[in-house]
Amino acid sequence: MKTKLLWIQGLACNGNAHSFLNYPQMAQFLEDFTFVHHPIIDSPFTLEEIVSDYHPTDILLIEGAIAEGFTRGGEEIISVIKRYAPYVKKIVTIGSCATFGGVFKNSPYPDGGGFLFHEEQKRERFASYADKVVSISGCPIHPDLLATTLYMLKEQIDPPLDAFHRPKEFFAYTVHNGCTRNEYFEYKVDNHRFGEKEGCMFYDHGCQAPFTHGSCNKILWNEVNSKTRAGQPCMGCTEPHFPRQNLFVTKKNMGIPQYLPFDVPKRAYLTLSGVTKAFKISRLEKRLFDV
Ligand code: SF4
Ligand code: SF4
Known part of the structure; x- marks a missing residue:
């Protein structure tokens, strides 16, 4: 019925x-x-x-x-x-x-x-x-x-x-899970322009995916893509405080993003980013392919 x-x-x-x-x-x-x-x-x-x-x-x-x-x-x-x-x-x-x-x-x-x-x-x-x-x-x-x-x-x-x-099946995850840019996030390689395939948008372009619950990078939109895969930052649209202001900018205090990934203490973030910053991974600095 x-x-x-x-x-x-x-x-x-x-x-x-x-x-x-x-x-x-x-x-x-x-x-x-x-x-x-x-x-x-x-x-x-x-x-x-x-x-x-x-x-x-x-x-x-x-x-x-x-x-x-x-x-x-x-x-x-x-x-x-x-x-x-x-x-x-x-x-x-x-x-x-x-x-x-x-x-x-x-x-x-x-x-x-x-x-x-x-x-x-x-x-x-x-x-x-x-x-x-x-x-x-x-x-x-x-x-x-x-x-x-x-x-x-x-x-x-x-x-x-x-x-x-x-x-929980859909909202126990963060939108960051499954993003194709995770490697850039880990090694702190920034994205330079919206729409580019390279770089992570957390550091400069206001990507809220690490502190947004959702499955956008697990259950893709139109079965093919997600905002962050396509080169647009996540705006945190599933969260109680949506919409925040200045959606496309990462607000920082002394170089540290105002909002960190869920449950990551500032000290842990500073330690990890200090370590990754000490290395330059040449593969991640290059364009994936020329268009
Ligand atoms: S662009 Fe956003 S979702 Fe993708 S890796 Fe960076 S922070 Fe995570
Ligand atoms: S802003 Fe886009 S990527 Fe972020 S939770 Fe909403 S639909 Fe998903």
């Missing part, structure tokens, strides 16, 4: 709804799931019908930040959630806005934030539903992560979750 999904949006830019359209096995997905309502994909009920009456649903999907006073289809989004949340089996927050507030933390709505969290702080409003919640953060979400999570929930598999309700 098809699992019924209802996709609703708080304060959102539609980015996650669009990203999900890139799921490579969408035809099969629509054989296994049906959308009671989706903002883009054809579905049987309009937004107005969804907000004015209850329609049986298995999993409630929430995209976008939640704020008092924000309406969809003429109804407060908070009331819409309250209409469905008690009856669905699971609630999935989709994207960093629905999970932590994301870019809408600074919207004109003073209490705009995530479903369960405002950045790292717990919010009370929907705390009674916390046991049902699985969160897929990201700006936007990786479509495979959402689809795989929904398949797990369909099969009644409860994935192990981290402190922010994100499946």
Whole structure:
């Protein structure tokens, strides 16, 4: 039997709804799931019908930040959630806005934030539903992560979750894991220009991958690439404090990056970088190939 999904949006830019359209096995997905309502994909009920009456649903999907006073289809989004949340089996927050507030933390709505969290702080409003919640953060979400999570929930598999309700299967790693530039990171060889294949972007270009949870270099985007492989720094879009300022610059104090890889003490970082700096690996200083 098809699992019924209802996709609703708080304060959102539609980015996650669009990203999900890139799921490579969408035809099969629509054989296994049906959308009671989706903002883009054809579905049987309009937004107005969804907000004015209850329609049986298995999993409630929430995209976008939640704020008092924000309406969809003429109804407060908070009331819409309250209409469905008690009856669905699971609630999935989709994207960093629905999970932590994301870019809408600074919207004109003073209490705009995530479903369960405002950045790292717990919010009370929907705390009674916390046991049902699985969160897929990201700006936007990786479509495979959402689809795989929904398949797990369909099969009644409860994935192990981290402190922010994100499946550990995807978020126990850092985005740095699997980057093709790891050797440059280890030997402290900087990247010089965005888009180049050589060098690591941690030292100058603000790459946040060593302190960002995610699988972008393990489960590739469009099955072929990732931001850092392509030569763009990771902006930390899955984390509670996203978006930080000065995304393309590494802020330093006395030459030491302000943010170090998770759990690496400053002393360990200084010792290791002192050792690697003492060596010059000529292979890593050269272009990989001329274009
Ligand atoms: S570019 Fe970013 S992800 Fe890649 S090795 Fe450097 S710090 Fe890690
Ligand atoms: S590489 Fe970083 S910024 Fe890009 S999608 Fe992954 S976590 Fe987000």
